[in-house]
Amino acid sequence: MAERELRKRVSSPKTDDTEEEVITPSDRAEKLKAEMDDLLDEIDEVLEDNAEEFVRNYVQKGGE
Amino acid sequence: MAIAKVCGTETEYGIRLLGSSADHPSGEPNAMALASMLVNAYVARVDKLVGWDFEDESPGRDARGFAREGSPPEIDTRLVNSVLTNGARYYVDHAHPEYSTPECSNPIELVCADKAGELVLAASIEAANRVFRDGEGIAVYKNNSDGKGNSYGCHENYLMDRATPFSRIVRHVVPHFVSRQIFTGAGKLGSEGPGANDEVVRYQLSQRADFFEEEVGLETTVKRPIVNTRDEPHADPRRFRRFHVIVGDANLAETATFLKVGTTALVLAMIEDDYLSKVDLTLANPVRAIRQVSRDLELNQPLEMADGRRMSAVQIQWVLFEVASKYAQVGGLACFGDEGVGRAVLSSWEEVLQALETDPMSLDKQLDWVAKLRLIEAYKDRHGLDWSDRRLALLDLQYHDVRPGRSLFQRLDMVKLCDPKEVVEAVDNPPRSTRAYFRGTCLRRWAPYVQAANWDSIVFDLGKDPLRRVPMMDPLKGTAEHVESLLEGCNDPAELLERLSA
Numbered sequence: 001m002a003e004r005e006l007r008k009r010v011s012s013p014k015t016d017d018t019e020e021e022v023i024t025p026s027d028r029a030e031k032l033k034a035e036m037d038d039l040l041d042e043i044d045e046v047l048e049d050n051a052e053e054f055v056r057n058y059v060q061k062g063g064e
Numbered sequence: 065m066a067i068a069k070v071c072g073t074e075t076e077y078g079i080r081l082l083g084s085s086a087d088h089p090s091g092e093p094n095a096m097a098l099a100s101m102l103v104n105a106y107v108a109r110v111d112k113l114v115g116w117d118f119e120d121e122s123p124g125r126d127a128r129g130f131a132r133e134g135s136p137p138e139i140d141t142r143l144v145n146s147v148l149t150n151g152a153r154y155y156v157d158h159a160h161p162e163y164s165t166p167e168c169s170n171p172i173e174l175v176c177a178d179k180a181g182e183l184v185l186a187a188s189i190e191a192a193n194r195v196f197r198d199g200e201g202i203a204v205y206k207n208n209s210d211g212k213g214n215s216y217g218c219h220e221n222y223l224m225d226r227a228t229p230f231s232r233i234v235r236h237v238v239p240h241f242v243s244r245q246i247f248t249g250a251g252k253l254g255s256e257g258p259g260a261n262d263e264v265v266r267y268q269l270s271q272r273a274d275f276f277e278e279e280v281g282l283e284t285t286v287k288r289p290i291v292n293t294r295d296e297p298h299a300d301p302r303r304f305r306r307f308h309v310i311v312g313d314a315n316l317a318e319t320a321t322f323l324k325v326g327t328t329a330l331v332l333a334m335i336e337d338d339y340l341s342k343v344d345l346t347l348a349n350p351v352r353a354i355r356q357v358s359r360d361l362e363l364n365q366p367l368e369m370a371d372g373r374r375m376s377a378v379q380i381q382w383v384l385f386e387v388a389s390k391y392a393q394v395g396g397l398a399c400f401g402d403e404g405v406g407r408a409v410l411s412s413w414e415e416v417l418q419a420l421e422t423d424p425m426s427l428d429k430q431l432d433w434v435a436k437l438r439l440i441e442a443y444k445d446r447h448g449l450d451w452s453d454r455r456l457a458l459l460d461l462q463y464h465d466v467r468p469g470r471s472l473f474q475r476l477d478m479v480k481l482c483d484p485k486e487v488v489e490a491v492d493n494p495p496r497s498t499r500a501y502f503r504g505t506c507l508r509r510w511a512p513y514v515q516a517a518n519w520d521s522i523v524f525d526l527g528k529d530p531l532r533r534v535p536m537m538d539p540l541k542g543t544a545e546h547v548e549s550l551l552e553g554c555n556d557p558a559e560l561l562e563r564l565s566a
Contacts, residue, residue, distance in 0.1 A: 043472070043475075
């Protein structure tokens, strides 16, 4: 991969917008909150049923 | 100068059976059988399974031509041990499916290989689930703990110069391992195992920190040491050491894996070049410190140093970063092969440390522990839950689910360092920059003639005795640059072996 491309990607999203409009921290917080709200709206369809039992029954023995 | 930091990861995945028989107390499946079924379901997709060769190498021995009766016992276990055309090893280790990436020459290549492993597991689940009844199936998690005191590892391997004294490695790498958790942690609710005590831990940075009880040792499953002393080079033992790291978390976030491997490779290169000799970051009590760091969500708790100073994990990382930046100016990034990748490691390292110091939650698209914490907090607030609510524990677990439909990580739109197309290619194709290229290409083209393979050799069976072993004792030989035209010029493995021995 070209170095320039990789360095652009490792650079965090909020400092990577030099050519676009300036995004302030509060704008970013708003945007993230909206994204998270959307995710929370749909997350119950993704989550397994019966959290208590589902978590309790996950037991891993052995390994490494 | 330090030798090239060839690297790889070995990830043990958590596995469980879901559905009616899983819910029945007497129907609890044998975990090893389940893991075997999963791996078999994947490898059944290829024409012929190639087994893993457990034969020990001895350095002076050219084993080409050993007799069939000398074959190692891998035939019995080959159903749960396979080598893939991308050069990876996919197998069952105790009760877990384990994916060892092919050898990679730099951290970005390894991120790609590591993510490809997740796709292999997801494809395995899909294949395995075809034999289950409706409502049953396998779930797989890329994490390191069941939350009940049982841990499984994500190990890292780095090629090192045999001449480097092990004591020097230990001295300088321990402070890095303790402090790097601030970006490598995959996050965990609560505490458990040896780390469980009266202190209330709501959330901590690392999945693994609870399980470490010693500073140095050979164990991996009990009394786990921060520095593991396993010495199996899988290469010429006179020249190389494979530094085996068991202390890390399994990461889903690409930036976390990139930094975990990139910073560690750089620290190890500096150790080889004795570039850290004047830098004393020795901790007074590394085992206590690893837990302190993991539980310090404010990232400012001072750790006791052996010389009486007190430094936070972030401060320790800043010192290592500053020294590494100087090291880069004297050619240190050559250990990555591609210096551009080295510069990307440094710039990402600096940026992440700055953010951890000023606004850690701004890293929620880059680091696992931050992303998961933010998700858990948001869900908790929306539903007005206590920290002890099991729905939060479910979020913690399901963040790591490998199945695309259930993965919470995949819904978080995290920063990607690798082109997803390259990750898909890495499922079947080896890196071009290490001996994995030779291994993977031989398997892709001539699997029916490959009797067995392991990290440092391939054994061909051309149908007449004796078997022919091709040693690969240097991880940087057998690259595309070395052997691509040779392999393309051969129509069959007999021709290859003839030209290799010519």
